[in-house]
Amino acid sequence: METGASQAHETERVREFKELILEVDGVFVSFGGVKALQDVGFSVYEGEIFSIIGPNGAGKTSMLNVISGFYKASAGTIKFEGVDRTSASPERVARMGFARTFQNIALFKGMSTLDNIMTGRIVKVKSNFLSEALYYPARDQEVAQREFVEGIIDFLEIQSIRKTPVGKLPYGLQKRVELGRALAMEPKILLLDEPMAGMNLEEKEDMARFVLDVNDEFGTTVVLIEHDMGVVMDISDHVVVLDHGERIAYGVPDEVRTNKDVIRAYLGEH
């Protein structure tokens, strides 16, 4: 073999991006007197892996909920592909091309892996009452959706649990199924809320590998939240750090890692 050639899997992850896909600017969110987010802003490039990190209670999940439309920002704007979508409903946000997973897995426990992932296709089904009532159009629709879902099952290597009710699966696999459901929506932006929480090292590495593969194979922009800095720093292109609802740092992982404010937020005052 020509060993002098550069090997992609060993190069550092420094990638260049051009287009902005998501711009968050001056967002405020409060619950009564609690200020969850104060003047938070950042930009996400198309095709990157972007992480929001911070200690407990920093406002990470609030931020994700604002992006996915569950919470309304009291001030500030969110632009998607250059268009303002600050006040869009969760359903509209989903149709725009956002998909998410949840910190506490939100799957249909009694349904099989396959059916759970199929539910993700709902936003992609183009049908009406009439066509659903007829045999052939309904069948063709089902076949087309199933084909796509089988691609995801293959991608995530979960063939052996295709027919297993998800409630019977171990935690790490449930997380993977949830990722599958989000992928079934063919999202432009994938929002992952603590995808590695509660996992052992091996499961974390598996999940990190899948996140990288999704980004790589489908070019999906990934925005993920993590509490634990370890794995995230290895796979992210840019990182924003929140603490007490405020943005305290932004940059490539190496800059963020050495930032004094970040160290203070994680380790406390010295």
Next chain:
Amino acid sequence: MKLDPKLDTFPKLLLNRKQTTPDRPAIREKDFGIWQTWTWSQVVEEVRSLACGLAASGFRRGDKLAIIGDNRPRLYWGMAAAQSLGGIPVPLYQDSVAQEMEYVINHADVRFALVEDQEQVDKLLEISNRCPKLEFIFYDDPRGMRHYSVDHLESYDSLIQEGQKFESENPTYLEAEIDKGNARDISVILYTSGTTGYPKGVILTYENILITVINSLDFDKLTEKEECMAYLPMAWVGDHIFSYAQSYVAGFCVSCPESGATVMHDMQEIGPTYFFSPPRIFENILTTVLVRMEDASWFKRKMFDYFIRVSKRCGIQILQKESVGLIDRLLYLIGDILVFGPLKNTMGFSKVRIAYTAGEAIGPEIFEFFRSLGINVKQLYGQTEASVYITVQKDNDVKPDTCGIPFPDVEVRISEAGEVQYKSPGVFQSYYKNPEATLETRTGDGWVFTGDAGYFDDAGHLKIIDRVKDVGRLNDGTLFAPKFLENKLKFFPQIREAVTFGDNQDHVSAFINIDLEAVGNWAERKNVAYASYQELAAHPEVYEMIRNCIEQTNTDLAKDSEIAGSQIKRFLILHKELDADDGELTRTRKVRRRIVLDRYGSLIDALYSDVNRGHIENEVTFEDGRKGMMIADLEIQNAQVFDHMKKTG
């Protein structure tokens, strides 16, 4: 036997399939949840393009093509493609770590590799510095491969495209190459996993394999209508003969499962008629069945227990078409409808006509369980060096503790030291680049030393006791056959692996590996809390359970005067599973006794002193190849031994 020179290599047989049975299914693979099928004429086209692609990359007569991956149609086609060009396929165990592959690739002078996916590519790239001869890597699954910029690393699809271009420019090249092949050429080099030392490359010619296969088809009346699963490592001679050679000669269809984890389910869908597996698979299936039955409702459990008793009483006689009383026959029929039928269906054995177990001795109880359900499982004694077949059990003439009678055209003799030796058309040519080992194993006139100790019983059936070098004696002269004891222990679903010691000792003692599935399930039902394998293995109630198993074995041993003295006196439960990554098992999961002796010396010493705890520190290898230390203090217990009792009556 003389082979027809028009049909004396696999590529020639394949071309002939296109004439005789072009539209019959040749191979299936489950992909994206659906069984995809290729007919023989489609396979011919695939192999043709692939071979031309290889030729375009410079693959020439005598070149070796390493094949690494799970059972995939494209990898099987890679074998036929290499053979079409007069090359030699060298399948490797797909779960080997990079260092193990390095040895085989260098030793076999491999220039080309056809691999399944990124995982295998990464392993090869890791060792490419140290494998100067390896030039080209082709991969089947493009996933994750987009950003690799390495010279001579190419996808299967682009190889096919090059092949099609090459073929349009050289339309007669391939036929001419195929015509050059003949029966005396090397067909394949199979590396034996080797219980000791480095693996050895067994050279088999087309003649070796084809004559053996033709005999086997005749012996078992196999036709193009068989259905067979290809799920065992492609590097294993069993898979090579059953999933490749026999399929090409008989023309039957081989099905590749979706993934290793879905084999059981895929088997249920295919319903194979012809099945091959090492005893371990049967053990695992039986364990799963027994564990699930313990979880079943009261009524189902009672029904299962009752009809299993019926099947034990008369199932085997019915299978072997012997006379059975009317009442038993009726009960068995009802059992078949209520229990055996559904059970066979779940296991994927509904249509099995012939199933073989080989590679190791199977526990008689396990063997009889399957036969009593009406599944025609038979034992086969074979070796890579013999193109598999040495002795085989004949239909309706099956004794559970023997390996049957010599296979057609095979001569078997027992040496003075009790070693089994054979001579057959399937006997290998030599070990690749290892004349010393060849001389040690094979005489000039073609007799092969198996290293197994055995004898023929009165009916002419071969009985294998153990490895010649492993059979030992206790200090009082009692025969000590470790395999025999270990197989007895492993029949208990709670015991996954056992290693016994006793040669030149005063008594026999044992290491036990618990079966995490079975014992874990038991712990759940008993509300026994545990956080890890290590903790579960050390649990006092688990110790008690295992001691009961051992004492039951001892009761059994006490019945036979020859071996009554080799009852197990002391034992301990290991804190980790014996693992091929640590070198403790071979890739086909046989225990490497010497390495275990070496790694666990301190524990063995403790077993032969009067302490009741043993201390062990060991290096272990994790799945990703990193290493770590594992330290444990293990309890040692005594088991009750019994006096030899003559059977009464």
